Amino acid sequence: MKTLVIAEHNGENLSAATLSVIDAAKKLGRDIDLLVASNSSSNILAEAKVVEGVSTVLDFSHEKFANEIAEDIAACVVSVKDSYDFFLASSSTSGKNNLPRAAALLDIQQISEVTEILDDKTFKKPIYAGSCIATVQSTQEKNALTIRTTSFEKTGASGGSASIETKDVPGTDSRKSGFVKNELTVSDRPELTAADIVVSGGRGMQNGDNFALLEGVATKLNAAVGASRAAVDSGFVPNDYQVGQTGKSVAPNLYIAVGISGAIQHLAGMKDSKTIVAINKDEEAPIFKVADYGLVADLFEALPDLESKL
Amino acid sequence: MKILIPIKRVNDYNVKVRPNQANTDVDLSNVKMAMNPFCEIAVEEAIRLKEAGKADEIVVVTIGDDKHQEQLRTALALGADRALHVKTDITLQPLDVAKTLAKVYERESANLVIMGKVGIDGDHNQTGQMFAALTNLPQATFASEIEINGNDVQVTREIDGGLETLTAEMPAVITTDLRLNEPRYASLPNIMKAKRKPLEELSLDELNVNVESKVTTLKVESPPQRQEGVKVENVEQLVDKLRNEAKVI
Numbered sequence: 001m002k003t004l005v006i007a008e009h010n011g012e013n014l015s016a017a018t019l020s021v022i023d024a025a026k027k028l029g030r031d032i033d034l035l036v037a038s039n040s041s042s043n044i045l046a047e048a049k050v051v052e053g054v055s056t057v058l059d060f061s062h063e064k065f066a067n068e069i070a071e072d073i074a075a076c077v078v079s080v081k082d083s084y085d086f087f088l089a090s091s092s093t094s095g096k097n098n099l100p101r102a103a104a105l106l107d108i109q110q111i112s113e114v115t116e117i118l119d120d121k122t123f124k125k126p127i128y129a130g131s132c133i134a135t136v137q138s139t140q141e142k143n144a145l146t147i148r149t150t151s152f153e154k155t156g157a158s159g160g161s162a163s164i165e166t167k168d169v170p171g172t173d174s175r176k177s178g179f180v181k182n183e184l185t186v187s188d189r190p191e192l193t194a195a196d197i198v199v200s201g202g203r204g205m206q207n208g209d210n211f212a213l214l215e216g217v218a219t220k221l222n223a224a225v226g227a228s229r230a231a232v233d234s235g236f237v238p239n240d241y242q243v244g245q246t247g248k249s250v251a252p253n254l255y256i257a258v259g260i261s262g263a264i265q266h267l268a269g270m271k272d273s274k275t276i277v278a279i280n281k282d283e284e285a286p287i288f289k290v291a292d293y294g295l296v297a298d299l300f301e302a303l304p305d306l307e308s309k310l
Numbered sequence: 311m312k313i314l315i316p317i318k319r320v321n322d323y324n325v326k327v328r329p330n331q332a333n334t335d336v337d338l339s340n341v342k343m344a345m346n347p348f349c350e351i352a353v354e355e356a357i358r359l360k361e362a363g364k365a366d367e368i369v370v371v372t373i374g375d376d377k378h379q380e381q382l383r384t385a386l387a388l389g390a391d392r393a394l395h396v397k398t399d400i401t402l403q404p405l406d407v408a409k410t411l412a413k414v415y416e417r418e419s420a421n422l423v424i425m426g427k428v429g430i431d432g433d434h435n436q437t438g439q440m441f442a443a444l445t446n447l448p449q450a451t452f453a454s455e456i457e458i459n460g461n462d463v464q465v466t467r468e469i470d471g472g473l474e475t476l477t478a479e480m481p482a483v484i485t486t487d488l489r490l491n492e493p494r495y496a497s498l499p500n501i502m503k504a505k506r507k508p509l510e511e512l513s514l515d516e517l518n519v520n521v522e523s524k525v526t527t528l529k530v531e532s533p534p535q536r537q538e539g540v541k542v543e544n545v546e547q548l549v550d551k552l553r554n555e556a557k558v559i
Contacts, residue, residue, distance in 0.1 A: 010471070067474075069476075070439065070449055070451070071448065071449070074443060092470050093451075093452060093467075093468070093469040093470045094469070094470070096435050096439075096451070097439065097449075097451050097452070098439075099439075100404075100435070100436035100437075100438075100439035100440050100443075101439045101440065101442060101443040101449065102443075103405070103436070103440065104405060104408055104439070104440035104441075104443035104444050105443050107405070108405070108524075109403050109404065109405040109406075109524040109525050110404070110405075110434075110436050110440075111525060112433065112434045112435055112436060113433060122528070125433075126433065126533070127336070127431065127432055127433055127530070128321070128327040128336060128430070128431055128433070129430060129433070130533060131326055131327050131328065131532075131533075132327060132328065132329050132336055132530050132531065132532060132533070133530070133531050133532070133533050134527050134529070134530050135527070135528045135529040135530075135531075136525050136526065136527050136528065137525070137526050137528050138524060138525050138526075139523075139524055139525070139526065140524045140525075173446065174442075174443070174446035174447065174448070175446060175447060175448050175478075175479065176448045176478070177448040177449065177450055177465075177476040177477065177478035177482065178476065178477050178478070179474075179475075179476060180464065180475040180476060180477050181474075181475045182471075182472065182473070182474050182475075183472050183473040183474075183475075184471040184472035184473075185471060185472040193470070197558070197559070221559060229488070232488075232489070233488065233489070238472065238473075239454065239468045239487070239488070239489055240468070240469070240470060240471060240472050245430070245433070246428070246487075246488055248470065253558045254552065254556070254558040254559065264326055265323075271533075271536060274558065275552070275556045275558045276536070276539075277548065277552070283541075288538070288541070289536075289538050290536045290538070291538075291539050292539035292540075292556065293539055293540060293541075293542050293548055293551050293552070293556075294539065294540070294541045294542065295541070295542050295544070295545065295548050296541065297544075297545075302545055305545040306545050306548070306549070309545055309546060309549045310549065310559070
């Protein structure tokens with residue numbers, strides 16, 4: 001039996017998240033195949049073929065994969081189910097959308113947000129917004145895992161030499177939803193979950209315009225910009241900035257939290273960062289409990305000062 | 311149009327949950343319980359659709375012991391019309407919850423099923439997708455906007471890169487994200503009225519669901535704690551520490 005990893009891509013390139021899922025897959029000790037469903041993208045297939053650790057790339061090419069619909073992806077997974085006893089995806093919004101649908105069709109109880117693979121039946125995962133870590137054991141013959149990518153390394157993007165197997169694209173038995181449109185955030189900055197440095201703002205930023213102060217610092221550091229749920233809920237920035245239990249998990253080398261009090265739900269998404277800096281005028285803010293360096297200061301003075309000194 | 315809303319009883323989101331002393335499970339004794347926040351958003355959305363004349367009936371359902379009726383009564387007080395309580399003392403795993411809900415859906419044949427994207431307890435984020443698979447229904451997860459146009463529902467979804475809009479012919483399954491709406495509070499008169507609204511009890515046997523624990527929890531522990539660091543005096547010191555001590559810039 002082998003491990004099947006569902007590849008994520010943006011229509012042109014394989015995502016970095018997929019490299020982390022493959023790193024996790026290696027710990028299961030099986031051959032790893034990569035399922036690529038795309039609109040006949042030769043570039044994605046070329047990238048997939050050389051990923052270190054992949055045996056075979058399963059090429060599902062069809063124009064319907066120009067946009068990813070969970071019903072279609074689940075049908076692809078089911079069509080190859082017999083060769084695999086592990087099905088893996090990242091815990092991105094894509095993996096979270098697709099894998100449980102496939103798991104249910106295979107009668108598998110999925111294990112979500114795996115942060116550690118102890119052996120091929122035993123896994124660790126955070127629960128209760130990361131307040132607790134559960135060690136769980138599966139009694140199933142086949143398993144489905146979503147992988148928290150920040151807890152794993154990335155396998156090499158090159159050096160592999162997988163074969164490519166063209167697969168028949170299955171029809172979808174179930175009724176399905178159709179794509180209407182995308183409104184993707186356009187940014188020159190590194191992607192939030194892949195950035196080496198993240199600068200995040202919270203309720204203390206007071207409004208969306210003030211995020212320009214963070215942007216200035218972020219530009220100097222080539223950092224991604226994030227936000228707490230409070231900042232998103234208040235409408236300062238779009239939801240895809242959100243770091244935390246209900247947003248993204250990040251683990252950069254440096255995380256700078258500005259005007260963020262440090263609710264448990266926010267900490268859940270960033271406390272694995274290597275170095276944490278907190279800038280907050282409230283010296284009692286819980287964010288200081290997890291910060292390596294705390295600066296008690298008015299962010300409206302500290303941020304321009306910081307930008308000028310970088 | 312009939313809307314089915316599955317809801318979950320979880321810890322109040324303000325409570326920091328800790329492992330029990332034996333590290334076998336979390337300690338929920340004396341923890342305040344509430345409706346899962348994402349389920350509250352689902353209930354609110356259904357009420358708004360009813361208020362807008364797009365829906366006629368809202369049915370809420372939950373699975374669990376007798377205490378779960380508190381959350382059903384809350385949903386009734388908020389504006390649901392009818393409640394179903396699938397009684398069991400077993401804590402079901404998401405796949406079994408989805409199987410149970412699929413049987414309830416067969417009985418109720420709702421036009422729309424709206425549920426929370428994730429329970430803030432297990433952080434699974436699976437049940438809606440699994441339910442959609444088992445009922446062969448289209449799914450639109452992580453919704454921040456729902457629009458009904460005749461027999462179709464158009465859903466704006468929160469995805470990692472921004473927003474995506476899908477359309478599906480109903481019946482369909484939608485899971486809620488945070489920005490879909492801001493749930494209301496129940497008024498006292500409505501809380502009183504809710505006590506007289508119909509609440510039907512069902513059993514897993516009646517629904518013909520076989521539940522089976524496929525994943526066992528071996529241990530629950532606190533995450534490794536970060537060491538509290540140092541306070542710096544000013545920005546200059548901060549930049550110096552980041553450059554020369556942490557060496558991250």
